[in-house]
Amino acid sequence: MAQSYDYIIIGAGSAGCVLANRLSEDPETRVLVLEFGGSDKSIFIQMPTALSIPMNGTKHNWRYYTLPEPGLDGRRVHCPRGKVLGGSSSINGMVYMRGHARDFDEWEELGAKGWGYANCLPYFQRAESWKGGGDEWRGDTGPLATNAGNEMENPLYRAFVASGRDAGYVTTEDPNGHLQEGFGPMHMTVKDGRRWSTANAYLKPAMSRPNLTVVTHAMTRRVILEGKRAVGVEYERGGQRHVAHATREVLISSGPIGTPHLLQRSGIGPAQVLRQAGVDVQHDLPGVGENLQDHSEVYIQYACREPITLNGKMGLWSKFLIGAEWILFKRGLSTTNHFESGGFIRSDASLEWPDIQFHFLPAAMRYDGKEPLKEHGFMVLTGPNKPKSRGHVRLRSTDPYEQPDILFNYLDREEDREGFRRCLRLTREIIAQPAFDRYRGEEMAPGKDVQTDDEIDAWVRETMESTYHPCGTCRMGEDGMAVVDSELKVHGIDALRVIDSSVFPSEPNANLNAPTIMLAERASDMVRQRPLLPPSNAAVGSAPGVGQSQRSREPLRKI
Template sequence: MSLDKNYDYVIIGAGSAGATLAARLSEDGRNSVLLVEAGPMDYSLFIHMPSAFAHPLANDKYNWYYHSEPDPYMDKRSMYCPRGRVLGGSSSINGMAYLRGHALDYEQWAEDFDLPDWRYRNVLGYFRKAEDFDQGENAYHGVGGPLHVTTGSMRNPLYHAFVEAGMAAGYPYTPDMNGYQHEGLGPMFMTTKDGVRWSTANAYLRPAMKRSNLTVAAHTFTRRILCDGQRATGVELERKGETFQVDAECEVLLCAGAINSPQLLMLSGIGPAEQLDAHGIEPVQEMAGVGANLQDHLEVYVQYECRQPITLYSAQKPWNQARIGANWLLTRKGLGGTNHFESGGFIRSEAGVQFPDLQYHFLPMAISYDGSSSATCHGFQAHIGPMRPESRGSVTLQSADAHKPPRILFNYMGTERDRREMRAGVRLTREIIAQSPFDVYRGRELEPGPDVTSDEAIDAWVRQKGESAYHPSGTCRMGGDDGAVVDHQGRVHGMSALRVVDASIMPRITSGNLNGPTIMMAEKIADAIRGNEPIVEDQPWFEAPNWRSEQR
């Protein structure tokens, strides 16, 4: 494929945001759009088979396979940070959980960062616009949108035991964590359609790639953004050993994610003065906030042995994997057609917390998220982690060579509040599993183990075993203050014709998984770019902030 010398819009990164923008900006036929992706096409069956997500997640063929600098609060561990490098980006390698966050996340964006048009009433319509919900349309969900959202079938009785045990422990049931009541335990939703991963490549790009005005260039590496003064004019690309330039007549849209977007800005001369100076990069726009404010969700797995042989343990056997895979290939059904995170929920770590600050994903198997460790017996686990960490990290340059990975430092568990919330999560999980609905299933505690009870012991276990939930965000945050990188529409401060649109622009991480919110942000900013009237909901009710505030 040969590329033209210029396009109206050049989009860097074909992930959750980039694919969405490419589809929306090309749909009326008026604009020529180039979407560049460093990675390959998404042809692997391991990408499209939901239960196989550990394969692309745990290797470097389809992801950047980043690792952090030694983390000072995690026993100097280098933390794994996978980022999608394939058509669909991280939506092609993630766990497919569809969570939007709490309505108050967006209300607080508006209040704390002077972003009035990011209130819940301003974003709900874009969640609905994107969505094709399997339970039908209502005030909170849409149908007919590109992104299919499926409700977990919860056929395994352990999913129900987890929800019922939570209710026995005093937590509410919620049928829809993305609707009126975010708080409680219940079924989880996933981005799949008819047993297939519904990445943004499948949802948005496949239909859009039929258009003559959209060019999708895989295996195309972006070296830097080109600028004429304070105006972005195009991109410098590398493909098949050749380096060349493409001009953007209207805008360059940077959608490379919370790690690569700040790196590319700095490589292009936009970033902290000390970073540009240290690597000999000519400054275009000095901005202290580029690469700062890095946030992520850390989680741990509280694991138990299961006394009945009903878990996914036997599914690990090679002969069973072959059977499951063959059934999925023929029918798109069975154990291959789900991410297995079919129940979960949100609770509060302590009385007085305004809205839930702990998230659960329940799995009927005791294994690491990315499959790097195997289950050793029939077991089950609850993934638990704080939703709104105080800890902040950074993304900085290792080199002016675009092929060198950036330096990533998370500073997980860097504050006492973060550590207190995680301790509460472990203890509250044990309390839930101790309830009577688990009596016929519950065996010995595998992790952290019954002897890990004191604050010090739990903290030590978290340092040793805590893992990223793979939700980096915030490194090019929105706002109007000196620390902000972009404005309320993703436009880079001090620059023209340049926007950042991805999870990096979140001013504060949302209370849940980030794929759905990132797609929503791209839908909203696409309307702004096209000059469309913004979607504003008249009366988007959600649970009262002090509802059950004295629970626990």
């Protein structure tokens, strides 16, 4: 027999867990959550320092790969997505960065009415519990615990911040507060030494409610339509097909890859794409799966002259001791993601807000933990944060287990190629400052022989990797390529919303987990038809001399 609920949420990820909690607060509302993945009860998920294991495994990760990327000499790029309770918040790097205020004003300019910074800030605050306490910009009573890790205990973190200051940039005490721009601490979603995913923060506290049903290992095959209204879903579990009806709405929170894939399987998307895959067209919506964008980065690595880096902790005995300390006391190096300092700068003073982000790591290795330097080293991960290149997600068939075609078109635009050139040259200039004289050894990657534009371009094509921030495939707006309106309702279909990072019109200038959670918090009020929180009038800081420093006196222009 078909089951009936008020709301069906597809995906228990960063957004879906938030929705599950907020919608089920009303005891009269029946909520079903369908998640293809399973339990997050793994030491490798819960221990922050072990982040590379779930991110690169197969049990908790969809492990998508792109088509051969033309701009990367045909390389296929790994695109991890969470396949577990908590979704990508259970396998990501736990970096908590909101983005610049102007990122959200840009959303509004692109057609996402009401999603400017003043309207978003109260929901960032409602979501979080910042260890430093609440103020005009930060929240201290929300479910999502955020902190600064081990407070830059390793001296290399502070050297990186000081080197940014030496290079002429500002410093910021809180990049999620008044002033994002500059060099300073980076924050993370960790609580009491554990990864604080949305499963831990939102879903688990709500799972004892009798009106919330969570079904794992459930593959949603399609959204069921009656005419132009979503009335339920068909899903598969344990080899059996099931149908669940939604008396109010179906809410898709399957992420920037899974959401367009599901919509297309349901007959909602570009008609030609659907027909080629053998899907009957229920609703021709050309923007579904288009506008795919992502942050990408390169690793700039240096040898370290002092034995103080994480490269000295790679042996089995050191790892055992670090793990044992976590199991027994939830403290030490196991409780951090190791990205404890970073920076946001404008690559050119004529820009209105930063377009380059730095993650600093007191180790030299790959993001997946492989190929660490055998000697002590440190590295800067950096890339242009406002990419212009766009790609797509397109289904291949009606089979939900067959991965869709994913193409980011990395480096398709000259602006993005020039962005990487600037990232490398500016990073070299920053690391060359006096604050690093004590620590700086030889540049290991890309190496001193990589200098010209052509040499840099070739190195980037060979080594560039995703930062794992895809978004935009079901973007908000009112034009012909928009998929959802400003209330996240799918254009032309009643009782169907998309609530995840696929609706972002453009990439925020930061990691995407924090804005995804904010989006779901605000969307939950829309779904419940509750009054939205009043806009904030908190001031937005900017670096002194914007438009008249950082190597340029050109008039301000938009990124």
